[in-house]
Amino acid sequence: MKPAPFQYHAPKTVADAVALLAAHAGDDGRILAGGQSLVPTMAFRLARPAHLIDINNVEGLDCIAEAGGRLCIGATVRHAAFHKPVTAGPLGALLSAVVRHIAHYPIRQRGTFCGSLAHADPASEWCCVAAALDAELVARSARGERVIQAAAFFDGAMTTTLAEDELLAEARLPLLPEGTKFGFQEFSRRAGDFAIAMALVAFRVEGGRIADARIGIGGAEPAARRIAKAEAALDGAAPGKDAFAAAADAAAAAMDPMEDVNTSAGYRRDLVRTLVRRALEDAAAA
């Protein structure tokens, strides 16, 4: 569990970081942010980056700011930054509710929001948040900057549409309108484990009817995503047992779950149904 040899770089600016990335991308150059996934993988020698570009000293990447109705989260903002709400509205509360499900306290002090998105583990809570809320992901490279919609960002397990020379510099989440209700549920064997499945739901109630329903599912499929059919079962319906059950059934039916030696597809599908319903109940009760 000693990593294979690598060259270490510690740039101070984004420009230097993306220049280094451009120079070494073809030689398996990798960005090091919190290192909570990459470093263990290197210790197992499953990842052997020849170059490691450490962005922890890069100025300006550690900020959280609100702009244009969105919360902008820089590349070195740690999970722990969200333990207390970072914004007064529903989004701040939502992120605080979700963050305590991420691994364990020491890991949350090091791991980063953007690092989780770029790593794209199927069981990442932040990937589920990004998918459910339609995050905008800002990619920087020596070639310039582009904004990628979450739905076009996640591309299967541990895979994104970031080019190899691109740094995920920032993630932008919509500040949810006042009155947005949300619920988050995940199931893992132990507290802090990678979730077998998770559900994030958010909606508003207007005139006794559900509006702007969002249902994001993570952990069950290779990539987190919104489930339109489940959302359709909610929008316009009266909040309550029937609508929630219909949405839960629709979400479960929409799944193409992963399967492994410990966990069957059927079990994951059942979990999705349960978690969506419980998340909706939580949201309604909040």
Next chain:
Amino acid sequence: MSDRAMGRIGESVTRLEDPPLVTGRGRFAGDINLAHQLHMRLLRSPVAHGRIKTVDVEAARAMPGVYAVWTFDDIRDVPPIDFREGRIEKYEPFRQYILARDRVRYVGEPVAAVFAADPYAAEDAADAILAEFEELPAITDGADAPGAFDDAGHRTEADIVTQGYGDVEKAFAKAAHVIEREFVVGRHSGVPLETRGAIGHYDAAHDVLELHGAAKVPHRNREALARMFGRPLNAVHLFESHVGGGFGVRGELYPEDVLVCAAALRFGRPVKWIEDRMEHLLATNHSRQQRHRIRAAVDADGRLLAIDDTFFHDQGAYIRTHGARVITMTCGILPGPYKVADYRATGHFRLTNKTPAATYRSPGRFESTFVRERLMDAIADELGIGRLELRRRNAVGPEDMPYALPLVVLGDDVEYDNGDYVGLLDKALDHVGWDALQADLQRRRAAGEAVGAGVAMFVEKSGLGPSDGAKVTVDPSGAVELITGGASIGQGFETCMAQICADALGVDYRKVRVVHGQTNRIEFGIGAHASRATVMTGSATNEAALLVRAKALDVASDLLQAPADTLDIQDGVVFRKDNPDGPSVGLGEIATQLLPTRKTLGGREPGLMAEGWFHSDHQTYPFGCHIAVVKVDRETGHVGVERYVIAYDIGRAVNPMLVEGQISGGFAQGLGGALYEEFVYDERGQPQSVTFADYLLPTAREVPDIELLLREDAPSPRNPLGIKGAGEAGVTGVGAAIASAIDDALQMPGAVTQLPVTPQRLKVLLDGARD
């Protein structure tokens, strides 16, 4: 005299071991560094079963910092690792060589060893070895048909181990009811915080081979190493430092221990190896995996006429130091606390292509208690007798004691020494408020919750003899040194031994320095395993301390001009019982009077010291019961433990606080085996549980506080202090009690037949019932 705690037997005084440990000054294997040491890294087999085609080490050998690279050809002269108890001819073909010879038989088997200047260079070089294997079909289930073990005609069924008595067939023929079930215990094991470590050193100046990082059984491992290297015992020494958990797996003699010794001898340089966590989960002994097909013959009242158990013991790839210990123990202890008129156990000792298995805390008892208690529940359910009532009807009673069975456990004829098993059950039920609990659970179930309670009874064994010795010396400063052949694996050995010594001698336990795990300090030692240390080494310590006390009183009687029997010793000071504030003399002064140069010696041997021995014909049998209250989430299959009670009769507790620590820690491990921990393999024998993300140790969030009902109602008649062991009672009944509680929560009698009860397995049970 002072009234502060002297650490007498029965006092929950704080641990002597702790000051260095809690101030970061402990010395574990990883902390040991010797000048000019090399670091070893192993190339391990990536395939579960295969012939070795090539192992090309040339590129690795040429890398910077690399001193040597070994394959089997380099260690041809080293025999395979032997059994602790010596030769067992029929198992010899199944022993493991320290590097694979022509075949590999599990993922993780050492194939080549790199020795380099630092651990990084060693790992880089191991990575550069080009090894090719011709993969062979893997056997991954001990209950599958046996296959070929090697090309010499040996089969993967190493043995069929049987124990029993009476005429089982006849009993079944006349039985009113026959209940037959199949139960499966999963593969899991001890996972200490500190991984293994070994530092080999050849002291050429004294011609002594040293192995540092020893644990558990240093003296036994010294014998084995001396045999393997053809050296006299006094030219091999093992040294135990702090040990971060033993649990049966740490401290056995493994290929890595022998490799660092062989390399140190050959290179004349120290060789250090520290196991990483992934290696630990691949290479350190696994345990527990058994599949039982058991049937019981009972009369119309549910009395056990006979038990007939056939089981398959998944040993993994090789038979290691324990030989057939776990499978034999399973046969010998399965009847547990119940009277079984006729009994037969048949254990199929099967090699598979998985990590070799051996003992893990409560070996054979965790497994057999799960199987037996599940069977008792099944009988009760089938006959419509209450689960508790059935146990009462069949339990061995105090009037039956001592209760001998023609069975063998650890080479010792089984004879329960004493105890009131049902009495303890009643105390436990009373503690938990059983009737009120039942009413509450019923009410909650009626309201839709899946909650339930389960009970498991068991008999433990401890204090395996036959003999152990200890040496106590008081120096002229009054300090006491207790030299033992025991081992400290984190359980509080030093504190317990100091308390026993202090109590017998009449000193403050903090005055006693306890030596353990150093083969150069004492000729014999049993180490720390099988819950032996407190019973055996403790009793020997008591003997030695009493001899020193007698000698001190003898000298003091001269000095104080009073007969010895009128004197007492407290806090290291001898005084007249009828005049505590009168003339006195300290033990240090007495030791001074006994210096070899002193005229005051009289006819006595010099030194205020003595060696004490304790001999025991039989083990002692502590006993207990566990009560679990669980809540099941029917939708996810999650099981939460709401309450857990352990009642245990330990005979006499030397330090109740440490006993509670032992039992709490054991419970956490039992809970792991019941609900979380499992070494999973795929059909090709690839291990799936090689990180802590996949091998699920329960954490503080999953483990509730236990309620311990510690009783001392049945002191053992087999040693002067009445002691029974404490090491394993927290583990033994957990699988059984949790399983029974889950049945009750789901109101599905007999639902749980397999451990661990994972959420997915539980969902399958529930969905099966739903369809």
